[in-house]
Every structure is written in structure tokens, then in C-alpha cells.
Amino acid sequence: MKRSHIVILVAIAIAIGALIMLSVDFSTYDTISSARKKQGKFVHLIARLDKTIPMDYDPATNPNYLSFVATDSLGASTKVVYHNTKPAELEQSERIVLKGKMQGDVFECSDILLKCPSKYKDDKKVLEKTVGESKL
């Protein structure tokens, strides 16, 4: 067997291996209604916090239980349960990415990514607001 064949075989084996790993490993961005149809499957939801319904977080009793209602852009909404501390700035975020699984009517969330306007300092709106506040 020629040396170059070994090289090619190694490359192909690794490439195939990596491809298989990759293909198994994707998840999807879903809407709340499409996630409902995929019970128990790991998905990403892009939603926003429904501020009209009070969220349930009582750190004194259980710091690892947060529950709130999320609404997506199509208007569907779901109860979300997150077994962790409440992320700071949750109420201020314009958009949240929820990672987790739909279990019945409840979205069991394993991670929350926040998209907060205030994190982006270059966001001119924030700077405008800050300038506005400096007028005393």
C-alpha cells in the first residue's frame, strides 16, 4: 500500500467521522406550535417574554425554579420552566432564545440566551437614552 493512500484514507475517515457527528448534532429553530408537534425533541425557540403574565420566581423558596410565559412572533404562547436562577436582564430583553424540549404543554428549558439592547453599547438608542438622562 502506498503512503499517499494511507494519507487519503486517514483524511477520508476523519472527514466522514466528522460529518456523521455533525449531521446528528444539529437542532432546529422552531416556532412554539411546531415545537409542540415535536414533543420531547430538543429545539431552539425564538420568543419574547409575555410581560402581562407575572413570572414565577421566588429565590427564597427555590432559587432553581423559574417559570414564565413566552410568546413567539406568530402569537402562540407557552409556559416555560427553567431549573436555574433567573438570568439578570430577562425582563429587559427584547428577544430571548430558549433552548429545551416541549414536555406536554410546558417548555422545559435548559438554557436561555438573552438579546438585550443594553448589552450593545453601540446601539444608538441606548446612548440617546443615556444622553437624555444627563439633562438635569
Added chain:
Amino acid sequence: MQFEGEHLWIGTLGHSFILIAFTASLLSTIAYFIASQKQDAAEKYSWIKYARVCFFVEVAAVLSVFGCIFYICSHHYLEYLYAYKHTSKELEFKYLLACIWEDQSGSFLLWTIWHCVLGIVLIKKAKEWEAPVMTVVSFAQVFLAMMIMGVYIFGIKIGNSPFVLTRNEINGPIFGRTDYLSLIKDGVGLNVLLRNYWMVIHPPVLFLGFASTIIPFAFAYAGIQTKRFGDWVKPAIPYALFSAAVLGVGIMMGGKWAYESLSFGGYWAWDPVENASLVPWLILVAGLHTMVVYKATGHSLRASYLFAILTFVFILYSTFLTRTGILGDTSVHAFTEAGKAMNVLILLFLVIFGITSLVLFFINIKKIPAVHKEETTSSREFWMFIASLVFFLSALFISAKTSIPVINSVFGSKLAPPEDVEFSYNKVMVLVAVIIGLLSAITQYLKYKDTPIKNTVKKLAVPTLIALVTTSLLAIFYPITYHKQGPGFLGALYFALFASIYSVAANAGYIWSGLNGKLKAAGGSIAHLGFTLMIAGMLISAGNREVISTEKFKDFDIPMGIDPLTKQQDNASENMNLIRQVSKKMGPYDVTYLYDSAGLETGKRYYHLLFQRKDANTKQVKESFVLNPDVYLMKNNNMSSNPDTKNYLSHDVFTYISYALNPDRDKDTGQYKISEVAEGDTIFYSNGFMVLNNVTKNPETNKFKIALTGPAVVANITITAKDSTKYNAAPMIMIDSMGINQIDDTIYAQNLYIKFAGITTDQKKLKIAVKESDKMIDFVTIKAYIFPYINLVWIGLVVMAIGLIMSMIRRANLSSKTGAIVLILVAVGLFYMFLLAN
């Protein structure tokens, strides 16, 4: 309209320096390019002389731009958006540099400054390669100058100037007034997450790593341009070694920073931003090895070209990923959408450098000499090439995964990251670690061209035995507890652990047996030893990382990560509440939240947590320390948490505040109830009773550590709760020139406030006021980890960098004095930063 109090001169000055830098780098590029085409030596030299002048003018201009920005920020000229956005007057001086790096144009400026420094080195050292190499460096400088130019050409905005004015960039009614500056009291300031000394040091080092990758790239171009296809490799190797050391250190500095000050709970998370700098490093290291192979045997030249080119192309691709906001939802890092003009410019930088270099390479590929005889499987160069290939493929794998958002935006697909992002990388990279560990252990012992196998096997016997024994001992006495991903992955972890220990042992052995202890020549072995020690450290520290702030199931093992009772992930309760002054068991420690205190900066609050480890039988305190994680409490009930770590040689105890917003803290509806008691009398409360033992007049010391300024009386009270726990309270009353001071005592565990309210009119009894609060008064939620043997990671990194620098010194033929000085500075600096500076 004339505005009051503005300092417009410095902005105009700074901006003209940018334009000078742009023009000078453009002229320098053209002059160097022409010089590189000339055959006649005298003519060539006159063009080089002209190009050098342009380059030096550019260096002076770039440094002046930096000087102007520094001046604006240090003087808080808030009429400039740069100062308004990034500085604030409360900031400590050392963060001033951090403010400058924080801005997008500030980091481009840093990059271009390093190109200037490296350019000067090249002019001094590159000799006959100067013209083509500097053509590339100067051309990159043209692009970097454009990034911060901020001018309109044919109605298209090019770059973002750092000298724009606040009033022109943001709208606000105050800008209608000529005295608007007097209304802006202070700048927005540095993001609280970035107020850390790593923010001062990490960006310069990382950008030096970024900037230096252009040199092997430029040499590869020079090889094609001069048609001396193989000669560029030798002079390029020292620069590649330098680049690998600096970029490697820069990347891990980011990891150390994340570990120390962000609440990720780790030093590496396969975040796209981390990957963006790791990928070029992997390709660079692959290229480094093929270059060494070429120099020794004449094999692998084409691969060297490709890797040198792709290293820099992937640096540019990383810039594209992290600066254009395309990563969006996938990263914890906050990106700034720099505007469409900027995105196009960055893309142009990538496309022009990437396409030109790759096209040049493929046009000339046939001319690049290659040895047609195949390497034998017992030769060193063959296995070095395989290792380089594995590094390169793993880089492509990481890059492909990181690029999912790009794929989505190009093809309109909707792929999302997998459930466990870290695991999806780890399961592949653990195999890479196995291969690299084994190859870096064995290949050293092989000889170029051909190897007498018998001899090698004999020499490898001892390291093999050492590695087998060490791994088995670890497996028995200190097994990896990462069961979450099942036995298959656990097995892979053990294989990787064996491979990395094997490589550590084999490389240490090679210095002794292969090089006869000649340390000067041992740079390569030392670098391999360091790298694999770092990998071993990662496997042990991550594999045995333990969250100790869990309440449930702490005494039995849940193998597959799913709790059998609730069918939930077993990490469901990794945060624990600590009520003030009540100790709670966390792993081996009893943790008590002692008190909190305010920091110097507004909103900063330190929480003082006492960790005590007691002997199980004697109850004696074996170990005791206080950790002070802090939190920035911001407006709108937001918080940002900074961890604190207790470092031991063998492990770190790491904790941070995961929740500190307690809305009930100030809402207390309880009322004081006054009882009149004599010594020995009892007062009952809902959860027990308390006895007034005696009264001390003018005590020498007191519980509150308050200096007595007048006559004082203390009531000594013993409280017995229902569960028969006893507490002591000592409320005090003190009379001084200010009047009567009542110093209350608080028993947080029982939610009790006790006040010495006074003395009855007949002076026979004391008035003791007791308040029972119905709310829990003060608590924080914390998360705590034990990271075992994390120091191996940092030591491994430092050793690797030292090894790379040693090789660089040898291959660049530095004098032994210069070499020694460089080496000592690097070693001391890195050791201090990674192992002592906290």
C-alpha cells in the same frame, strides 16, 4: 452653530494622521511591489529606500493616532463619541487602555500598531525578502487604515473613524444647545464585565498573535513571487514559532479571563469567538510542522504553502465572523453590528487576500517542487505530516461548526446549535487528542528518512510503561467522574488521558535520551510536553469538575445525567441559597454567608462567604478561608456577577453569586415588641425563647467592633430555638455627645432583631425590644465548583510557550545573551500572569 467647550483640534489632528497613515501605507505597498519586481540591484534598493520612508511615516502616523485617542480618553473629552461611550471619571487609570481596546476601531488600531512593530523587525531582519514580504504587510495596513478612516468616497462611507463627535452621532434635544457639554457630566464608561486586568493585557497579546500570522503568509507569497519556491521556509520558521507562542498564549489568556471573572464556570466553552482564534492557531501549528519537515527532508512544501496561506485567511475569516454580527444568536459574546459599510470592507479584506493568495498558489502549484519518492512509514516526516493533517482537519471541523450562522444566512437554512454544544465538539476533539498525543509521543523517536525500528521500540519502552502505570493508577485512585455522556465517552477520555500522559513522558524522556540533555535544542520536545500536559490538565480538571452547591442526591451517583425520579437533567438544582449567618453544607465545606459590603464603584457589592472544612469526627476546623465574589447591581434590577476563587496547588474552589436580587430585603413589616425584664428573666418568641443573662457596663470589646465614645451598656442574651440551637445576642446602648445610640443585634438564622431599648423608670428592669421578621431577611444564591488540578492547564500552557520561544531563539540564531534575556522575560512574565497574579 458654535458650541462651547469643545476641543475640536485634537480630533482634526487625529483624523489627519489616519489619512496620512492610509496614504503612506498605500505608497509603501506600491513602492515595495515595484521593488520586488526589479532585477537590477541598485534600482531595487532605491525603491526599497523610498518604501521604507513611507512605512516609517506610516508608523509615526499610526502611533500619533493612538496618542490622540489616548489623550481624548484620558482628558474625558466627552464631545468625542469614543470618550463618551467608553470612559467614565470613576474608572481607575489602568482601565483607560481597556477603554480603548473596547471599541471596534480601537482593536483595529491595536492590530495595525503591531503590524508596524513587526514591519520594523522585518525591515531590519528580512534582508533579500524585505520587498515582497513588506508588500503584503503594507497592503494589509492599507485595509486596516481604511477600517478607521471614516471618510466618504463617491458617496460610500469607508470605515468608522474613532474621532466622530457625540453630537453628530446621536440624537438628543440637548445637542440643540450651545452649552450641551456642560450638561453631560460623565461618559457611559467601560462595561462592568470588562473591568478586569485581563482586559488590559489580553487584547494586546491576542492581537500581536493575530498580527504576526501575516508573516508566514507574506513569506509564502514571497516564495511564489521570487520563484525561489522553497527558500522562504527557513527564514519564516522563527516567525511562525513566535506567532504560535503568542497566539496560543493570547487564546488561553482569554480562557483564564473567562474562568476568573465571568460566570461561565470554566475556561473554554467552544464559543464562536474562542473558536475563531483557535482555528488559525491549529492551522498555524500544522504549517509549522510541515515547514520543519520541508527544511529537513524536502517533503511537504505544498502543504506548507497551503497552511501558511490558510492561517492568515482564517484570521481574516475570524475577523469577519466576530465583527460583522453574523454570529448573532450563537455566542455569549456581545457583538456590535458595525454597519453595512464596515461589513463590506471586512469582507473585501478577506476576499482580496484570500482569493489572490489561493489563486497564486494554485497557478504555481506545479512549479512548487515536490519529492516524488514517497516517505517510508517508519520515517519521522511521514507521521509529522499525518499529525499536521489531523490538526488541519480538526481546524476545518471546528470552523465548519462555528460557521453554521453563515451557512444559514447564505442558504437560508435554519440550522441551530445542538443540545449540548460543548459535547458536540468534545466528542470529536477527544479523538484528535488521542491521535495527537500518541503521534507527538512516538514521532520524536523516529528519524527522518528511515528509522531502525528495534532501537526506537527499546527507547520508547520506558515512557510507555510510565504512561500505562500512571493512567492505571489515576483510573483506580482518582477516576474521572464525567459519566454524563455514557461509558463510550468516558473510555475515550481515558484513552486521551493515556495518550497525553504518554506524550508528556515520552517528550521528557526524549530530552534525556534522544538529545542527551541538550536543553538548547529541546524547544520542540518542551513545547510538545507543555501542550500535552495542558491537554491532560484539561481532561482531569473538566472530567472531575464538581458542582458542590447541589442539595439533592449528593450521596449517590446518577450515571447517565438523568435523574431517575423526576426524569430531569441532574443539574436541575446547582444553585444554593445561603441565609446570612446560617452555615450550609456544600461538598466538603460548611459555607456561611457572613456579611456584604459595598465596593468602591457604584453598584458594586462584595459578598463575604466563609468556607470551612471540618473533621468528620472531632469537628475541628481543618481548613478555613473566605471568598469574596462580587456583583454589580445595575439599574432596572440587573446584575452582573464576578466569581472569586481559592487557589490551591491541587485544586481551585470557585464560586459566584448566581442571584442577589432580593426584593423582600427592604420590605419588613414586623413590629418591635418591648418586654421589661430583669437578669435571669425569659422572653418568648414564636420559635423559642431567650434569657437575659446579665448586663456588662463599659465592655472592653464588643461584638460590633465599634470604638466606644462614651459610657455603654451591653445586654447579654442567650436565645434557644425550638430545635434547641443556641445563639448569643448582645444589643448595646451607648451615650456620647451625639446622644443615645442603640446598637441592635440581629440573629439572621431566627429572623430576629433585638434592641436594647432602655431602662424602666424605676431603674430595676431593662427594656428589650424584639422584632420577628416574617420574611427571610438577607440571603444570596450561589453556585460553587471544585476544579481539580486546573493548574496543570496553566503550567502546560506556560511550558508550551517557553518551548516554542526556545525553538524560535535557536532557529533565528539569536545570540545566547539575547536568547537568555528573552527566555527569562517570557518565562517569568507568563508564570506570574497565569499562576501567581491572583
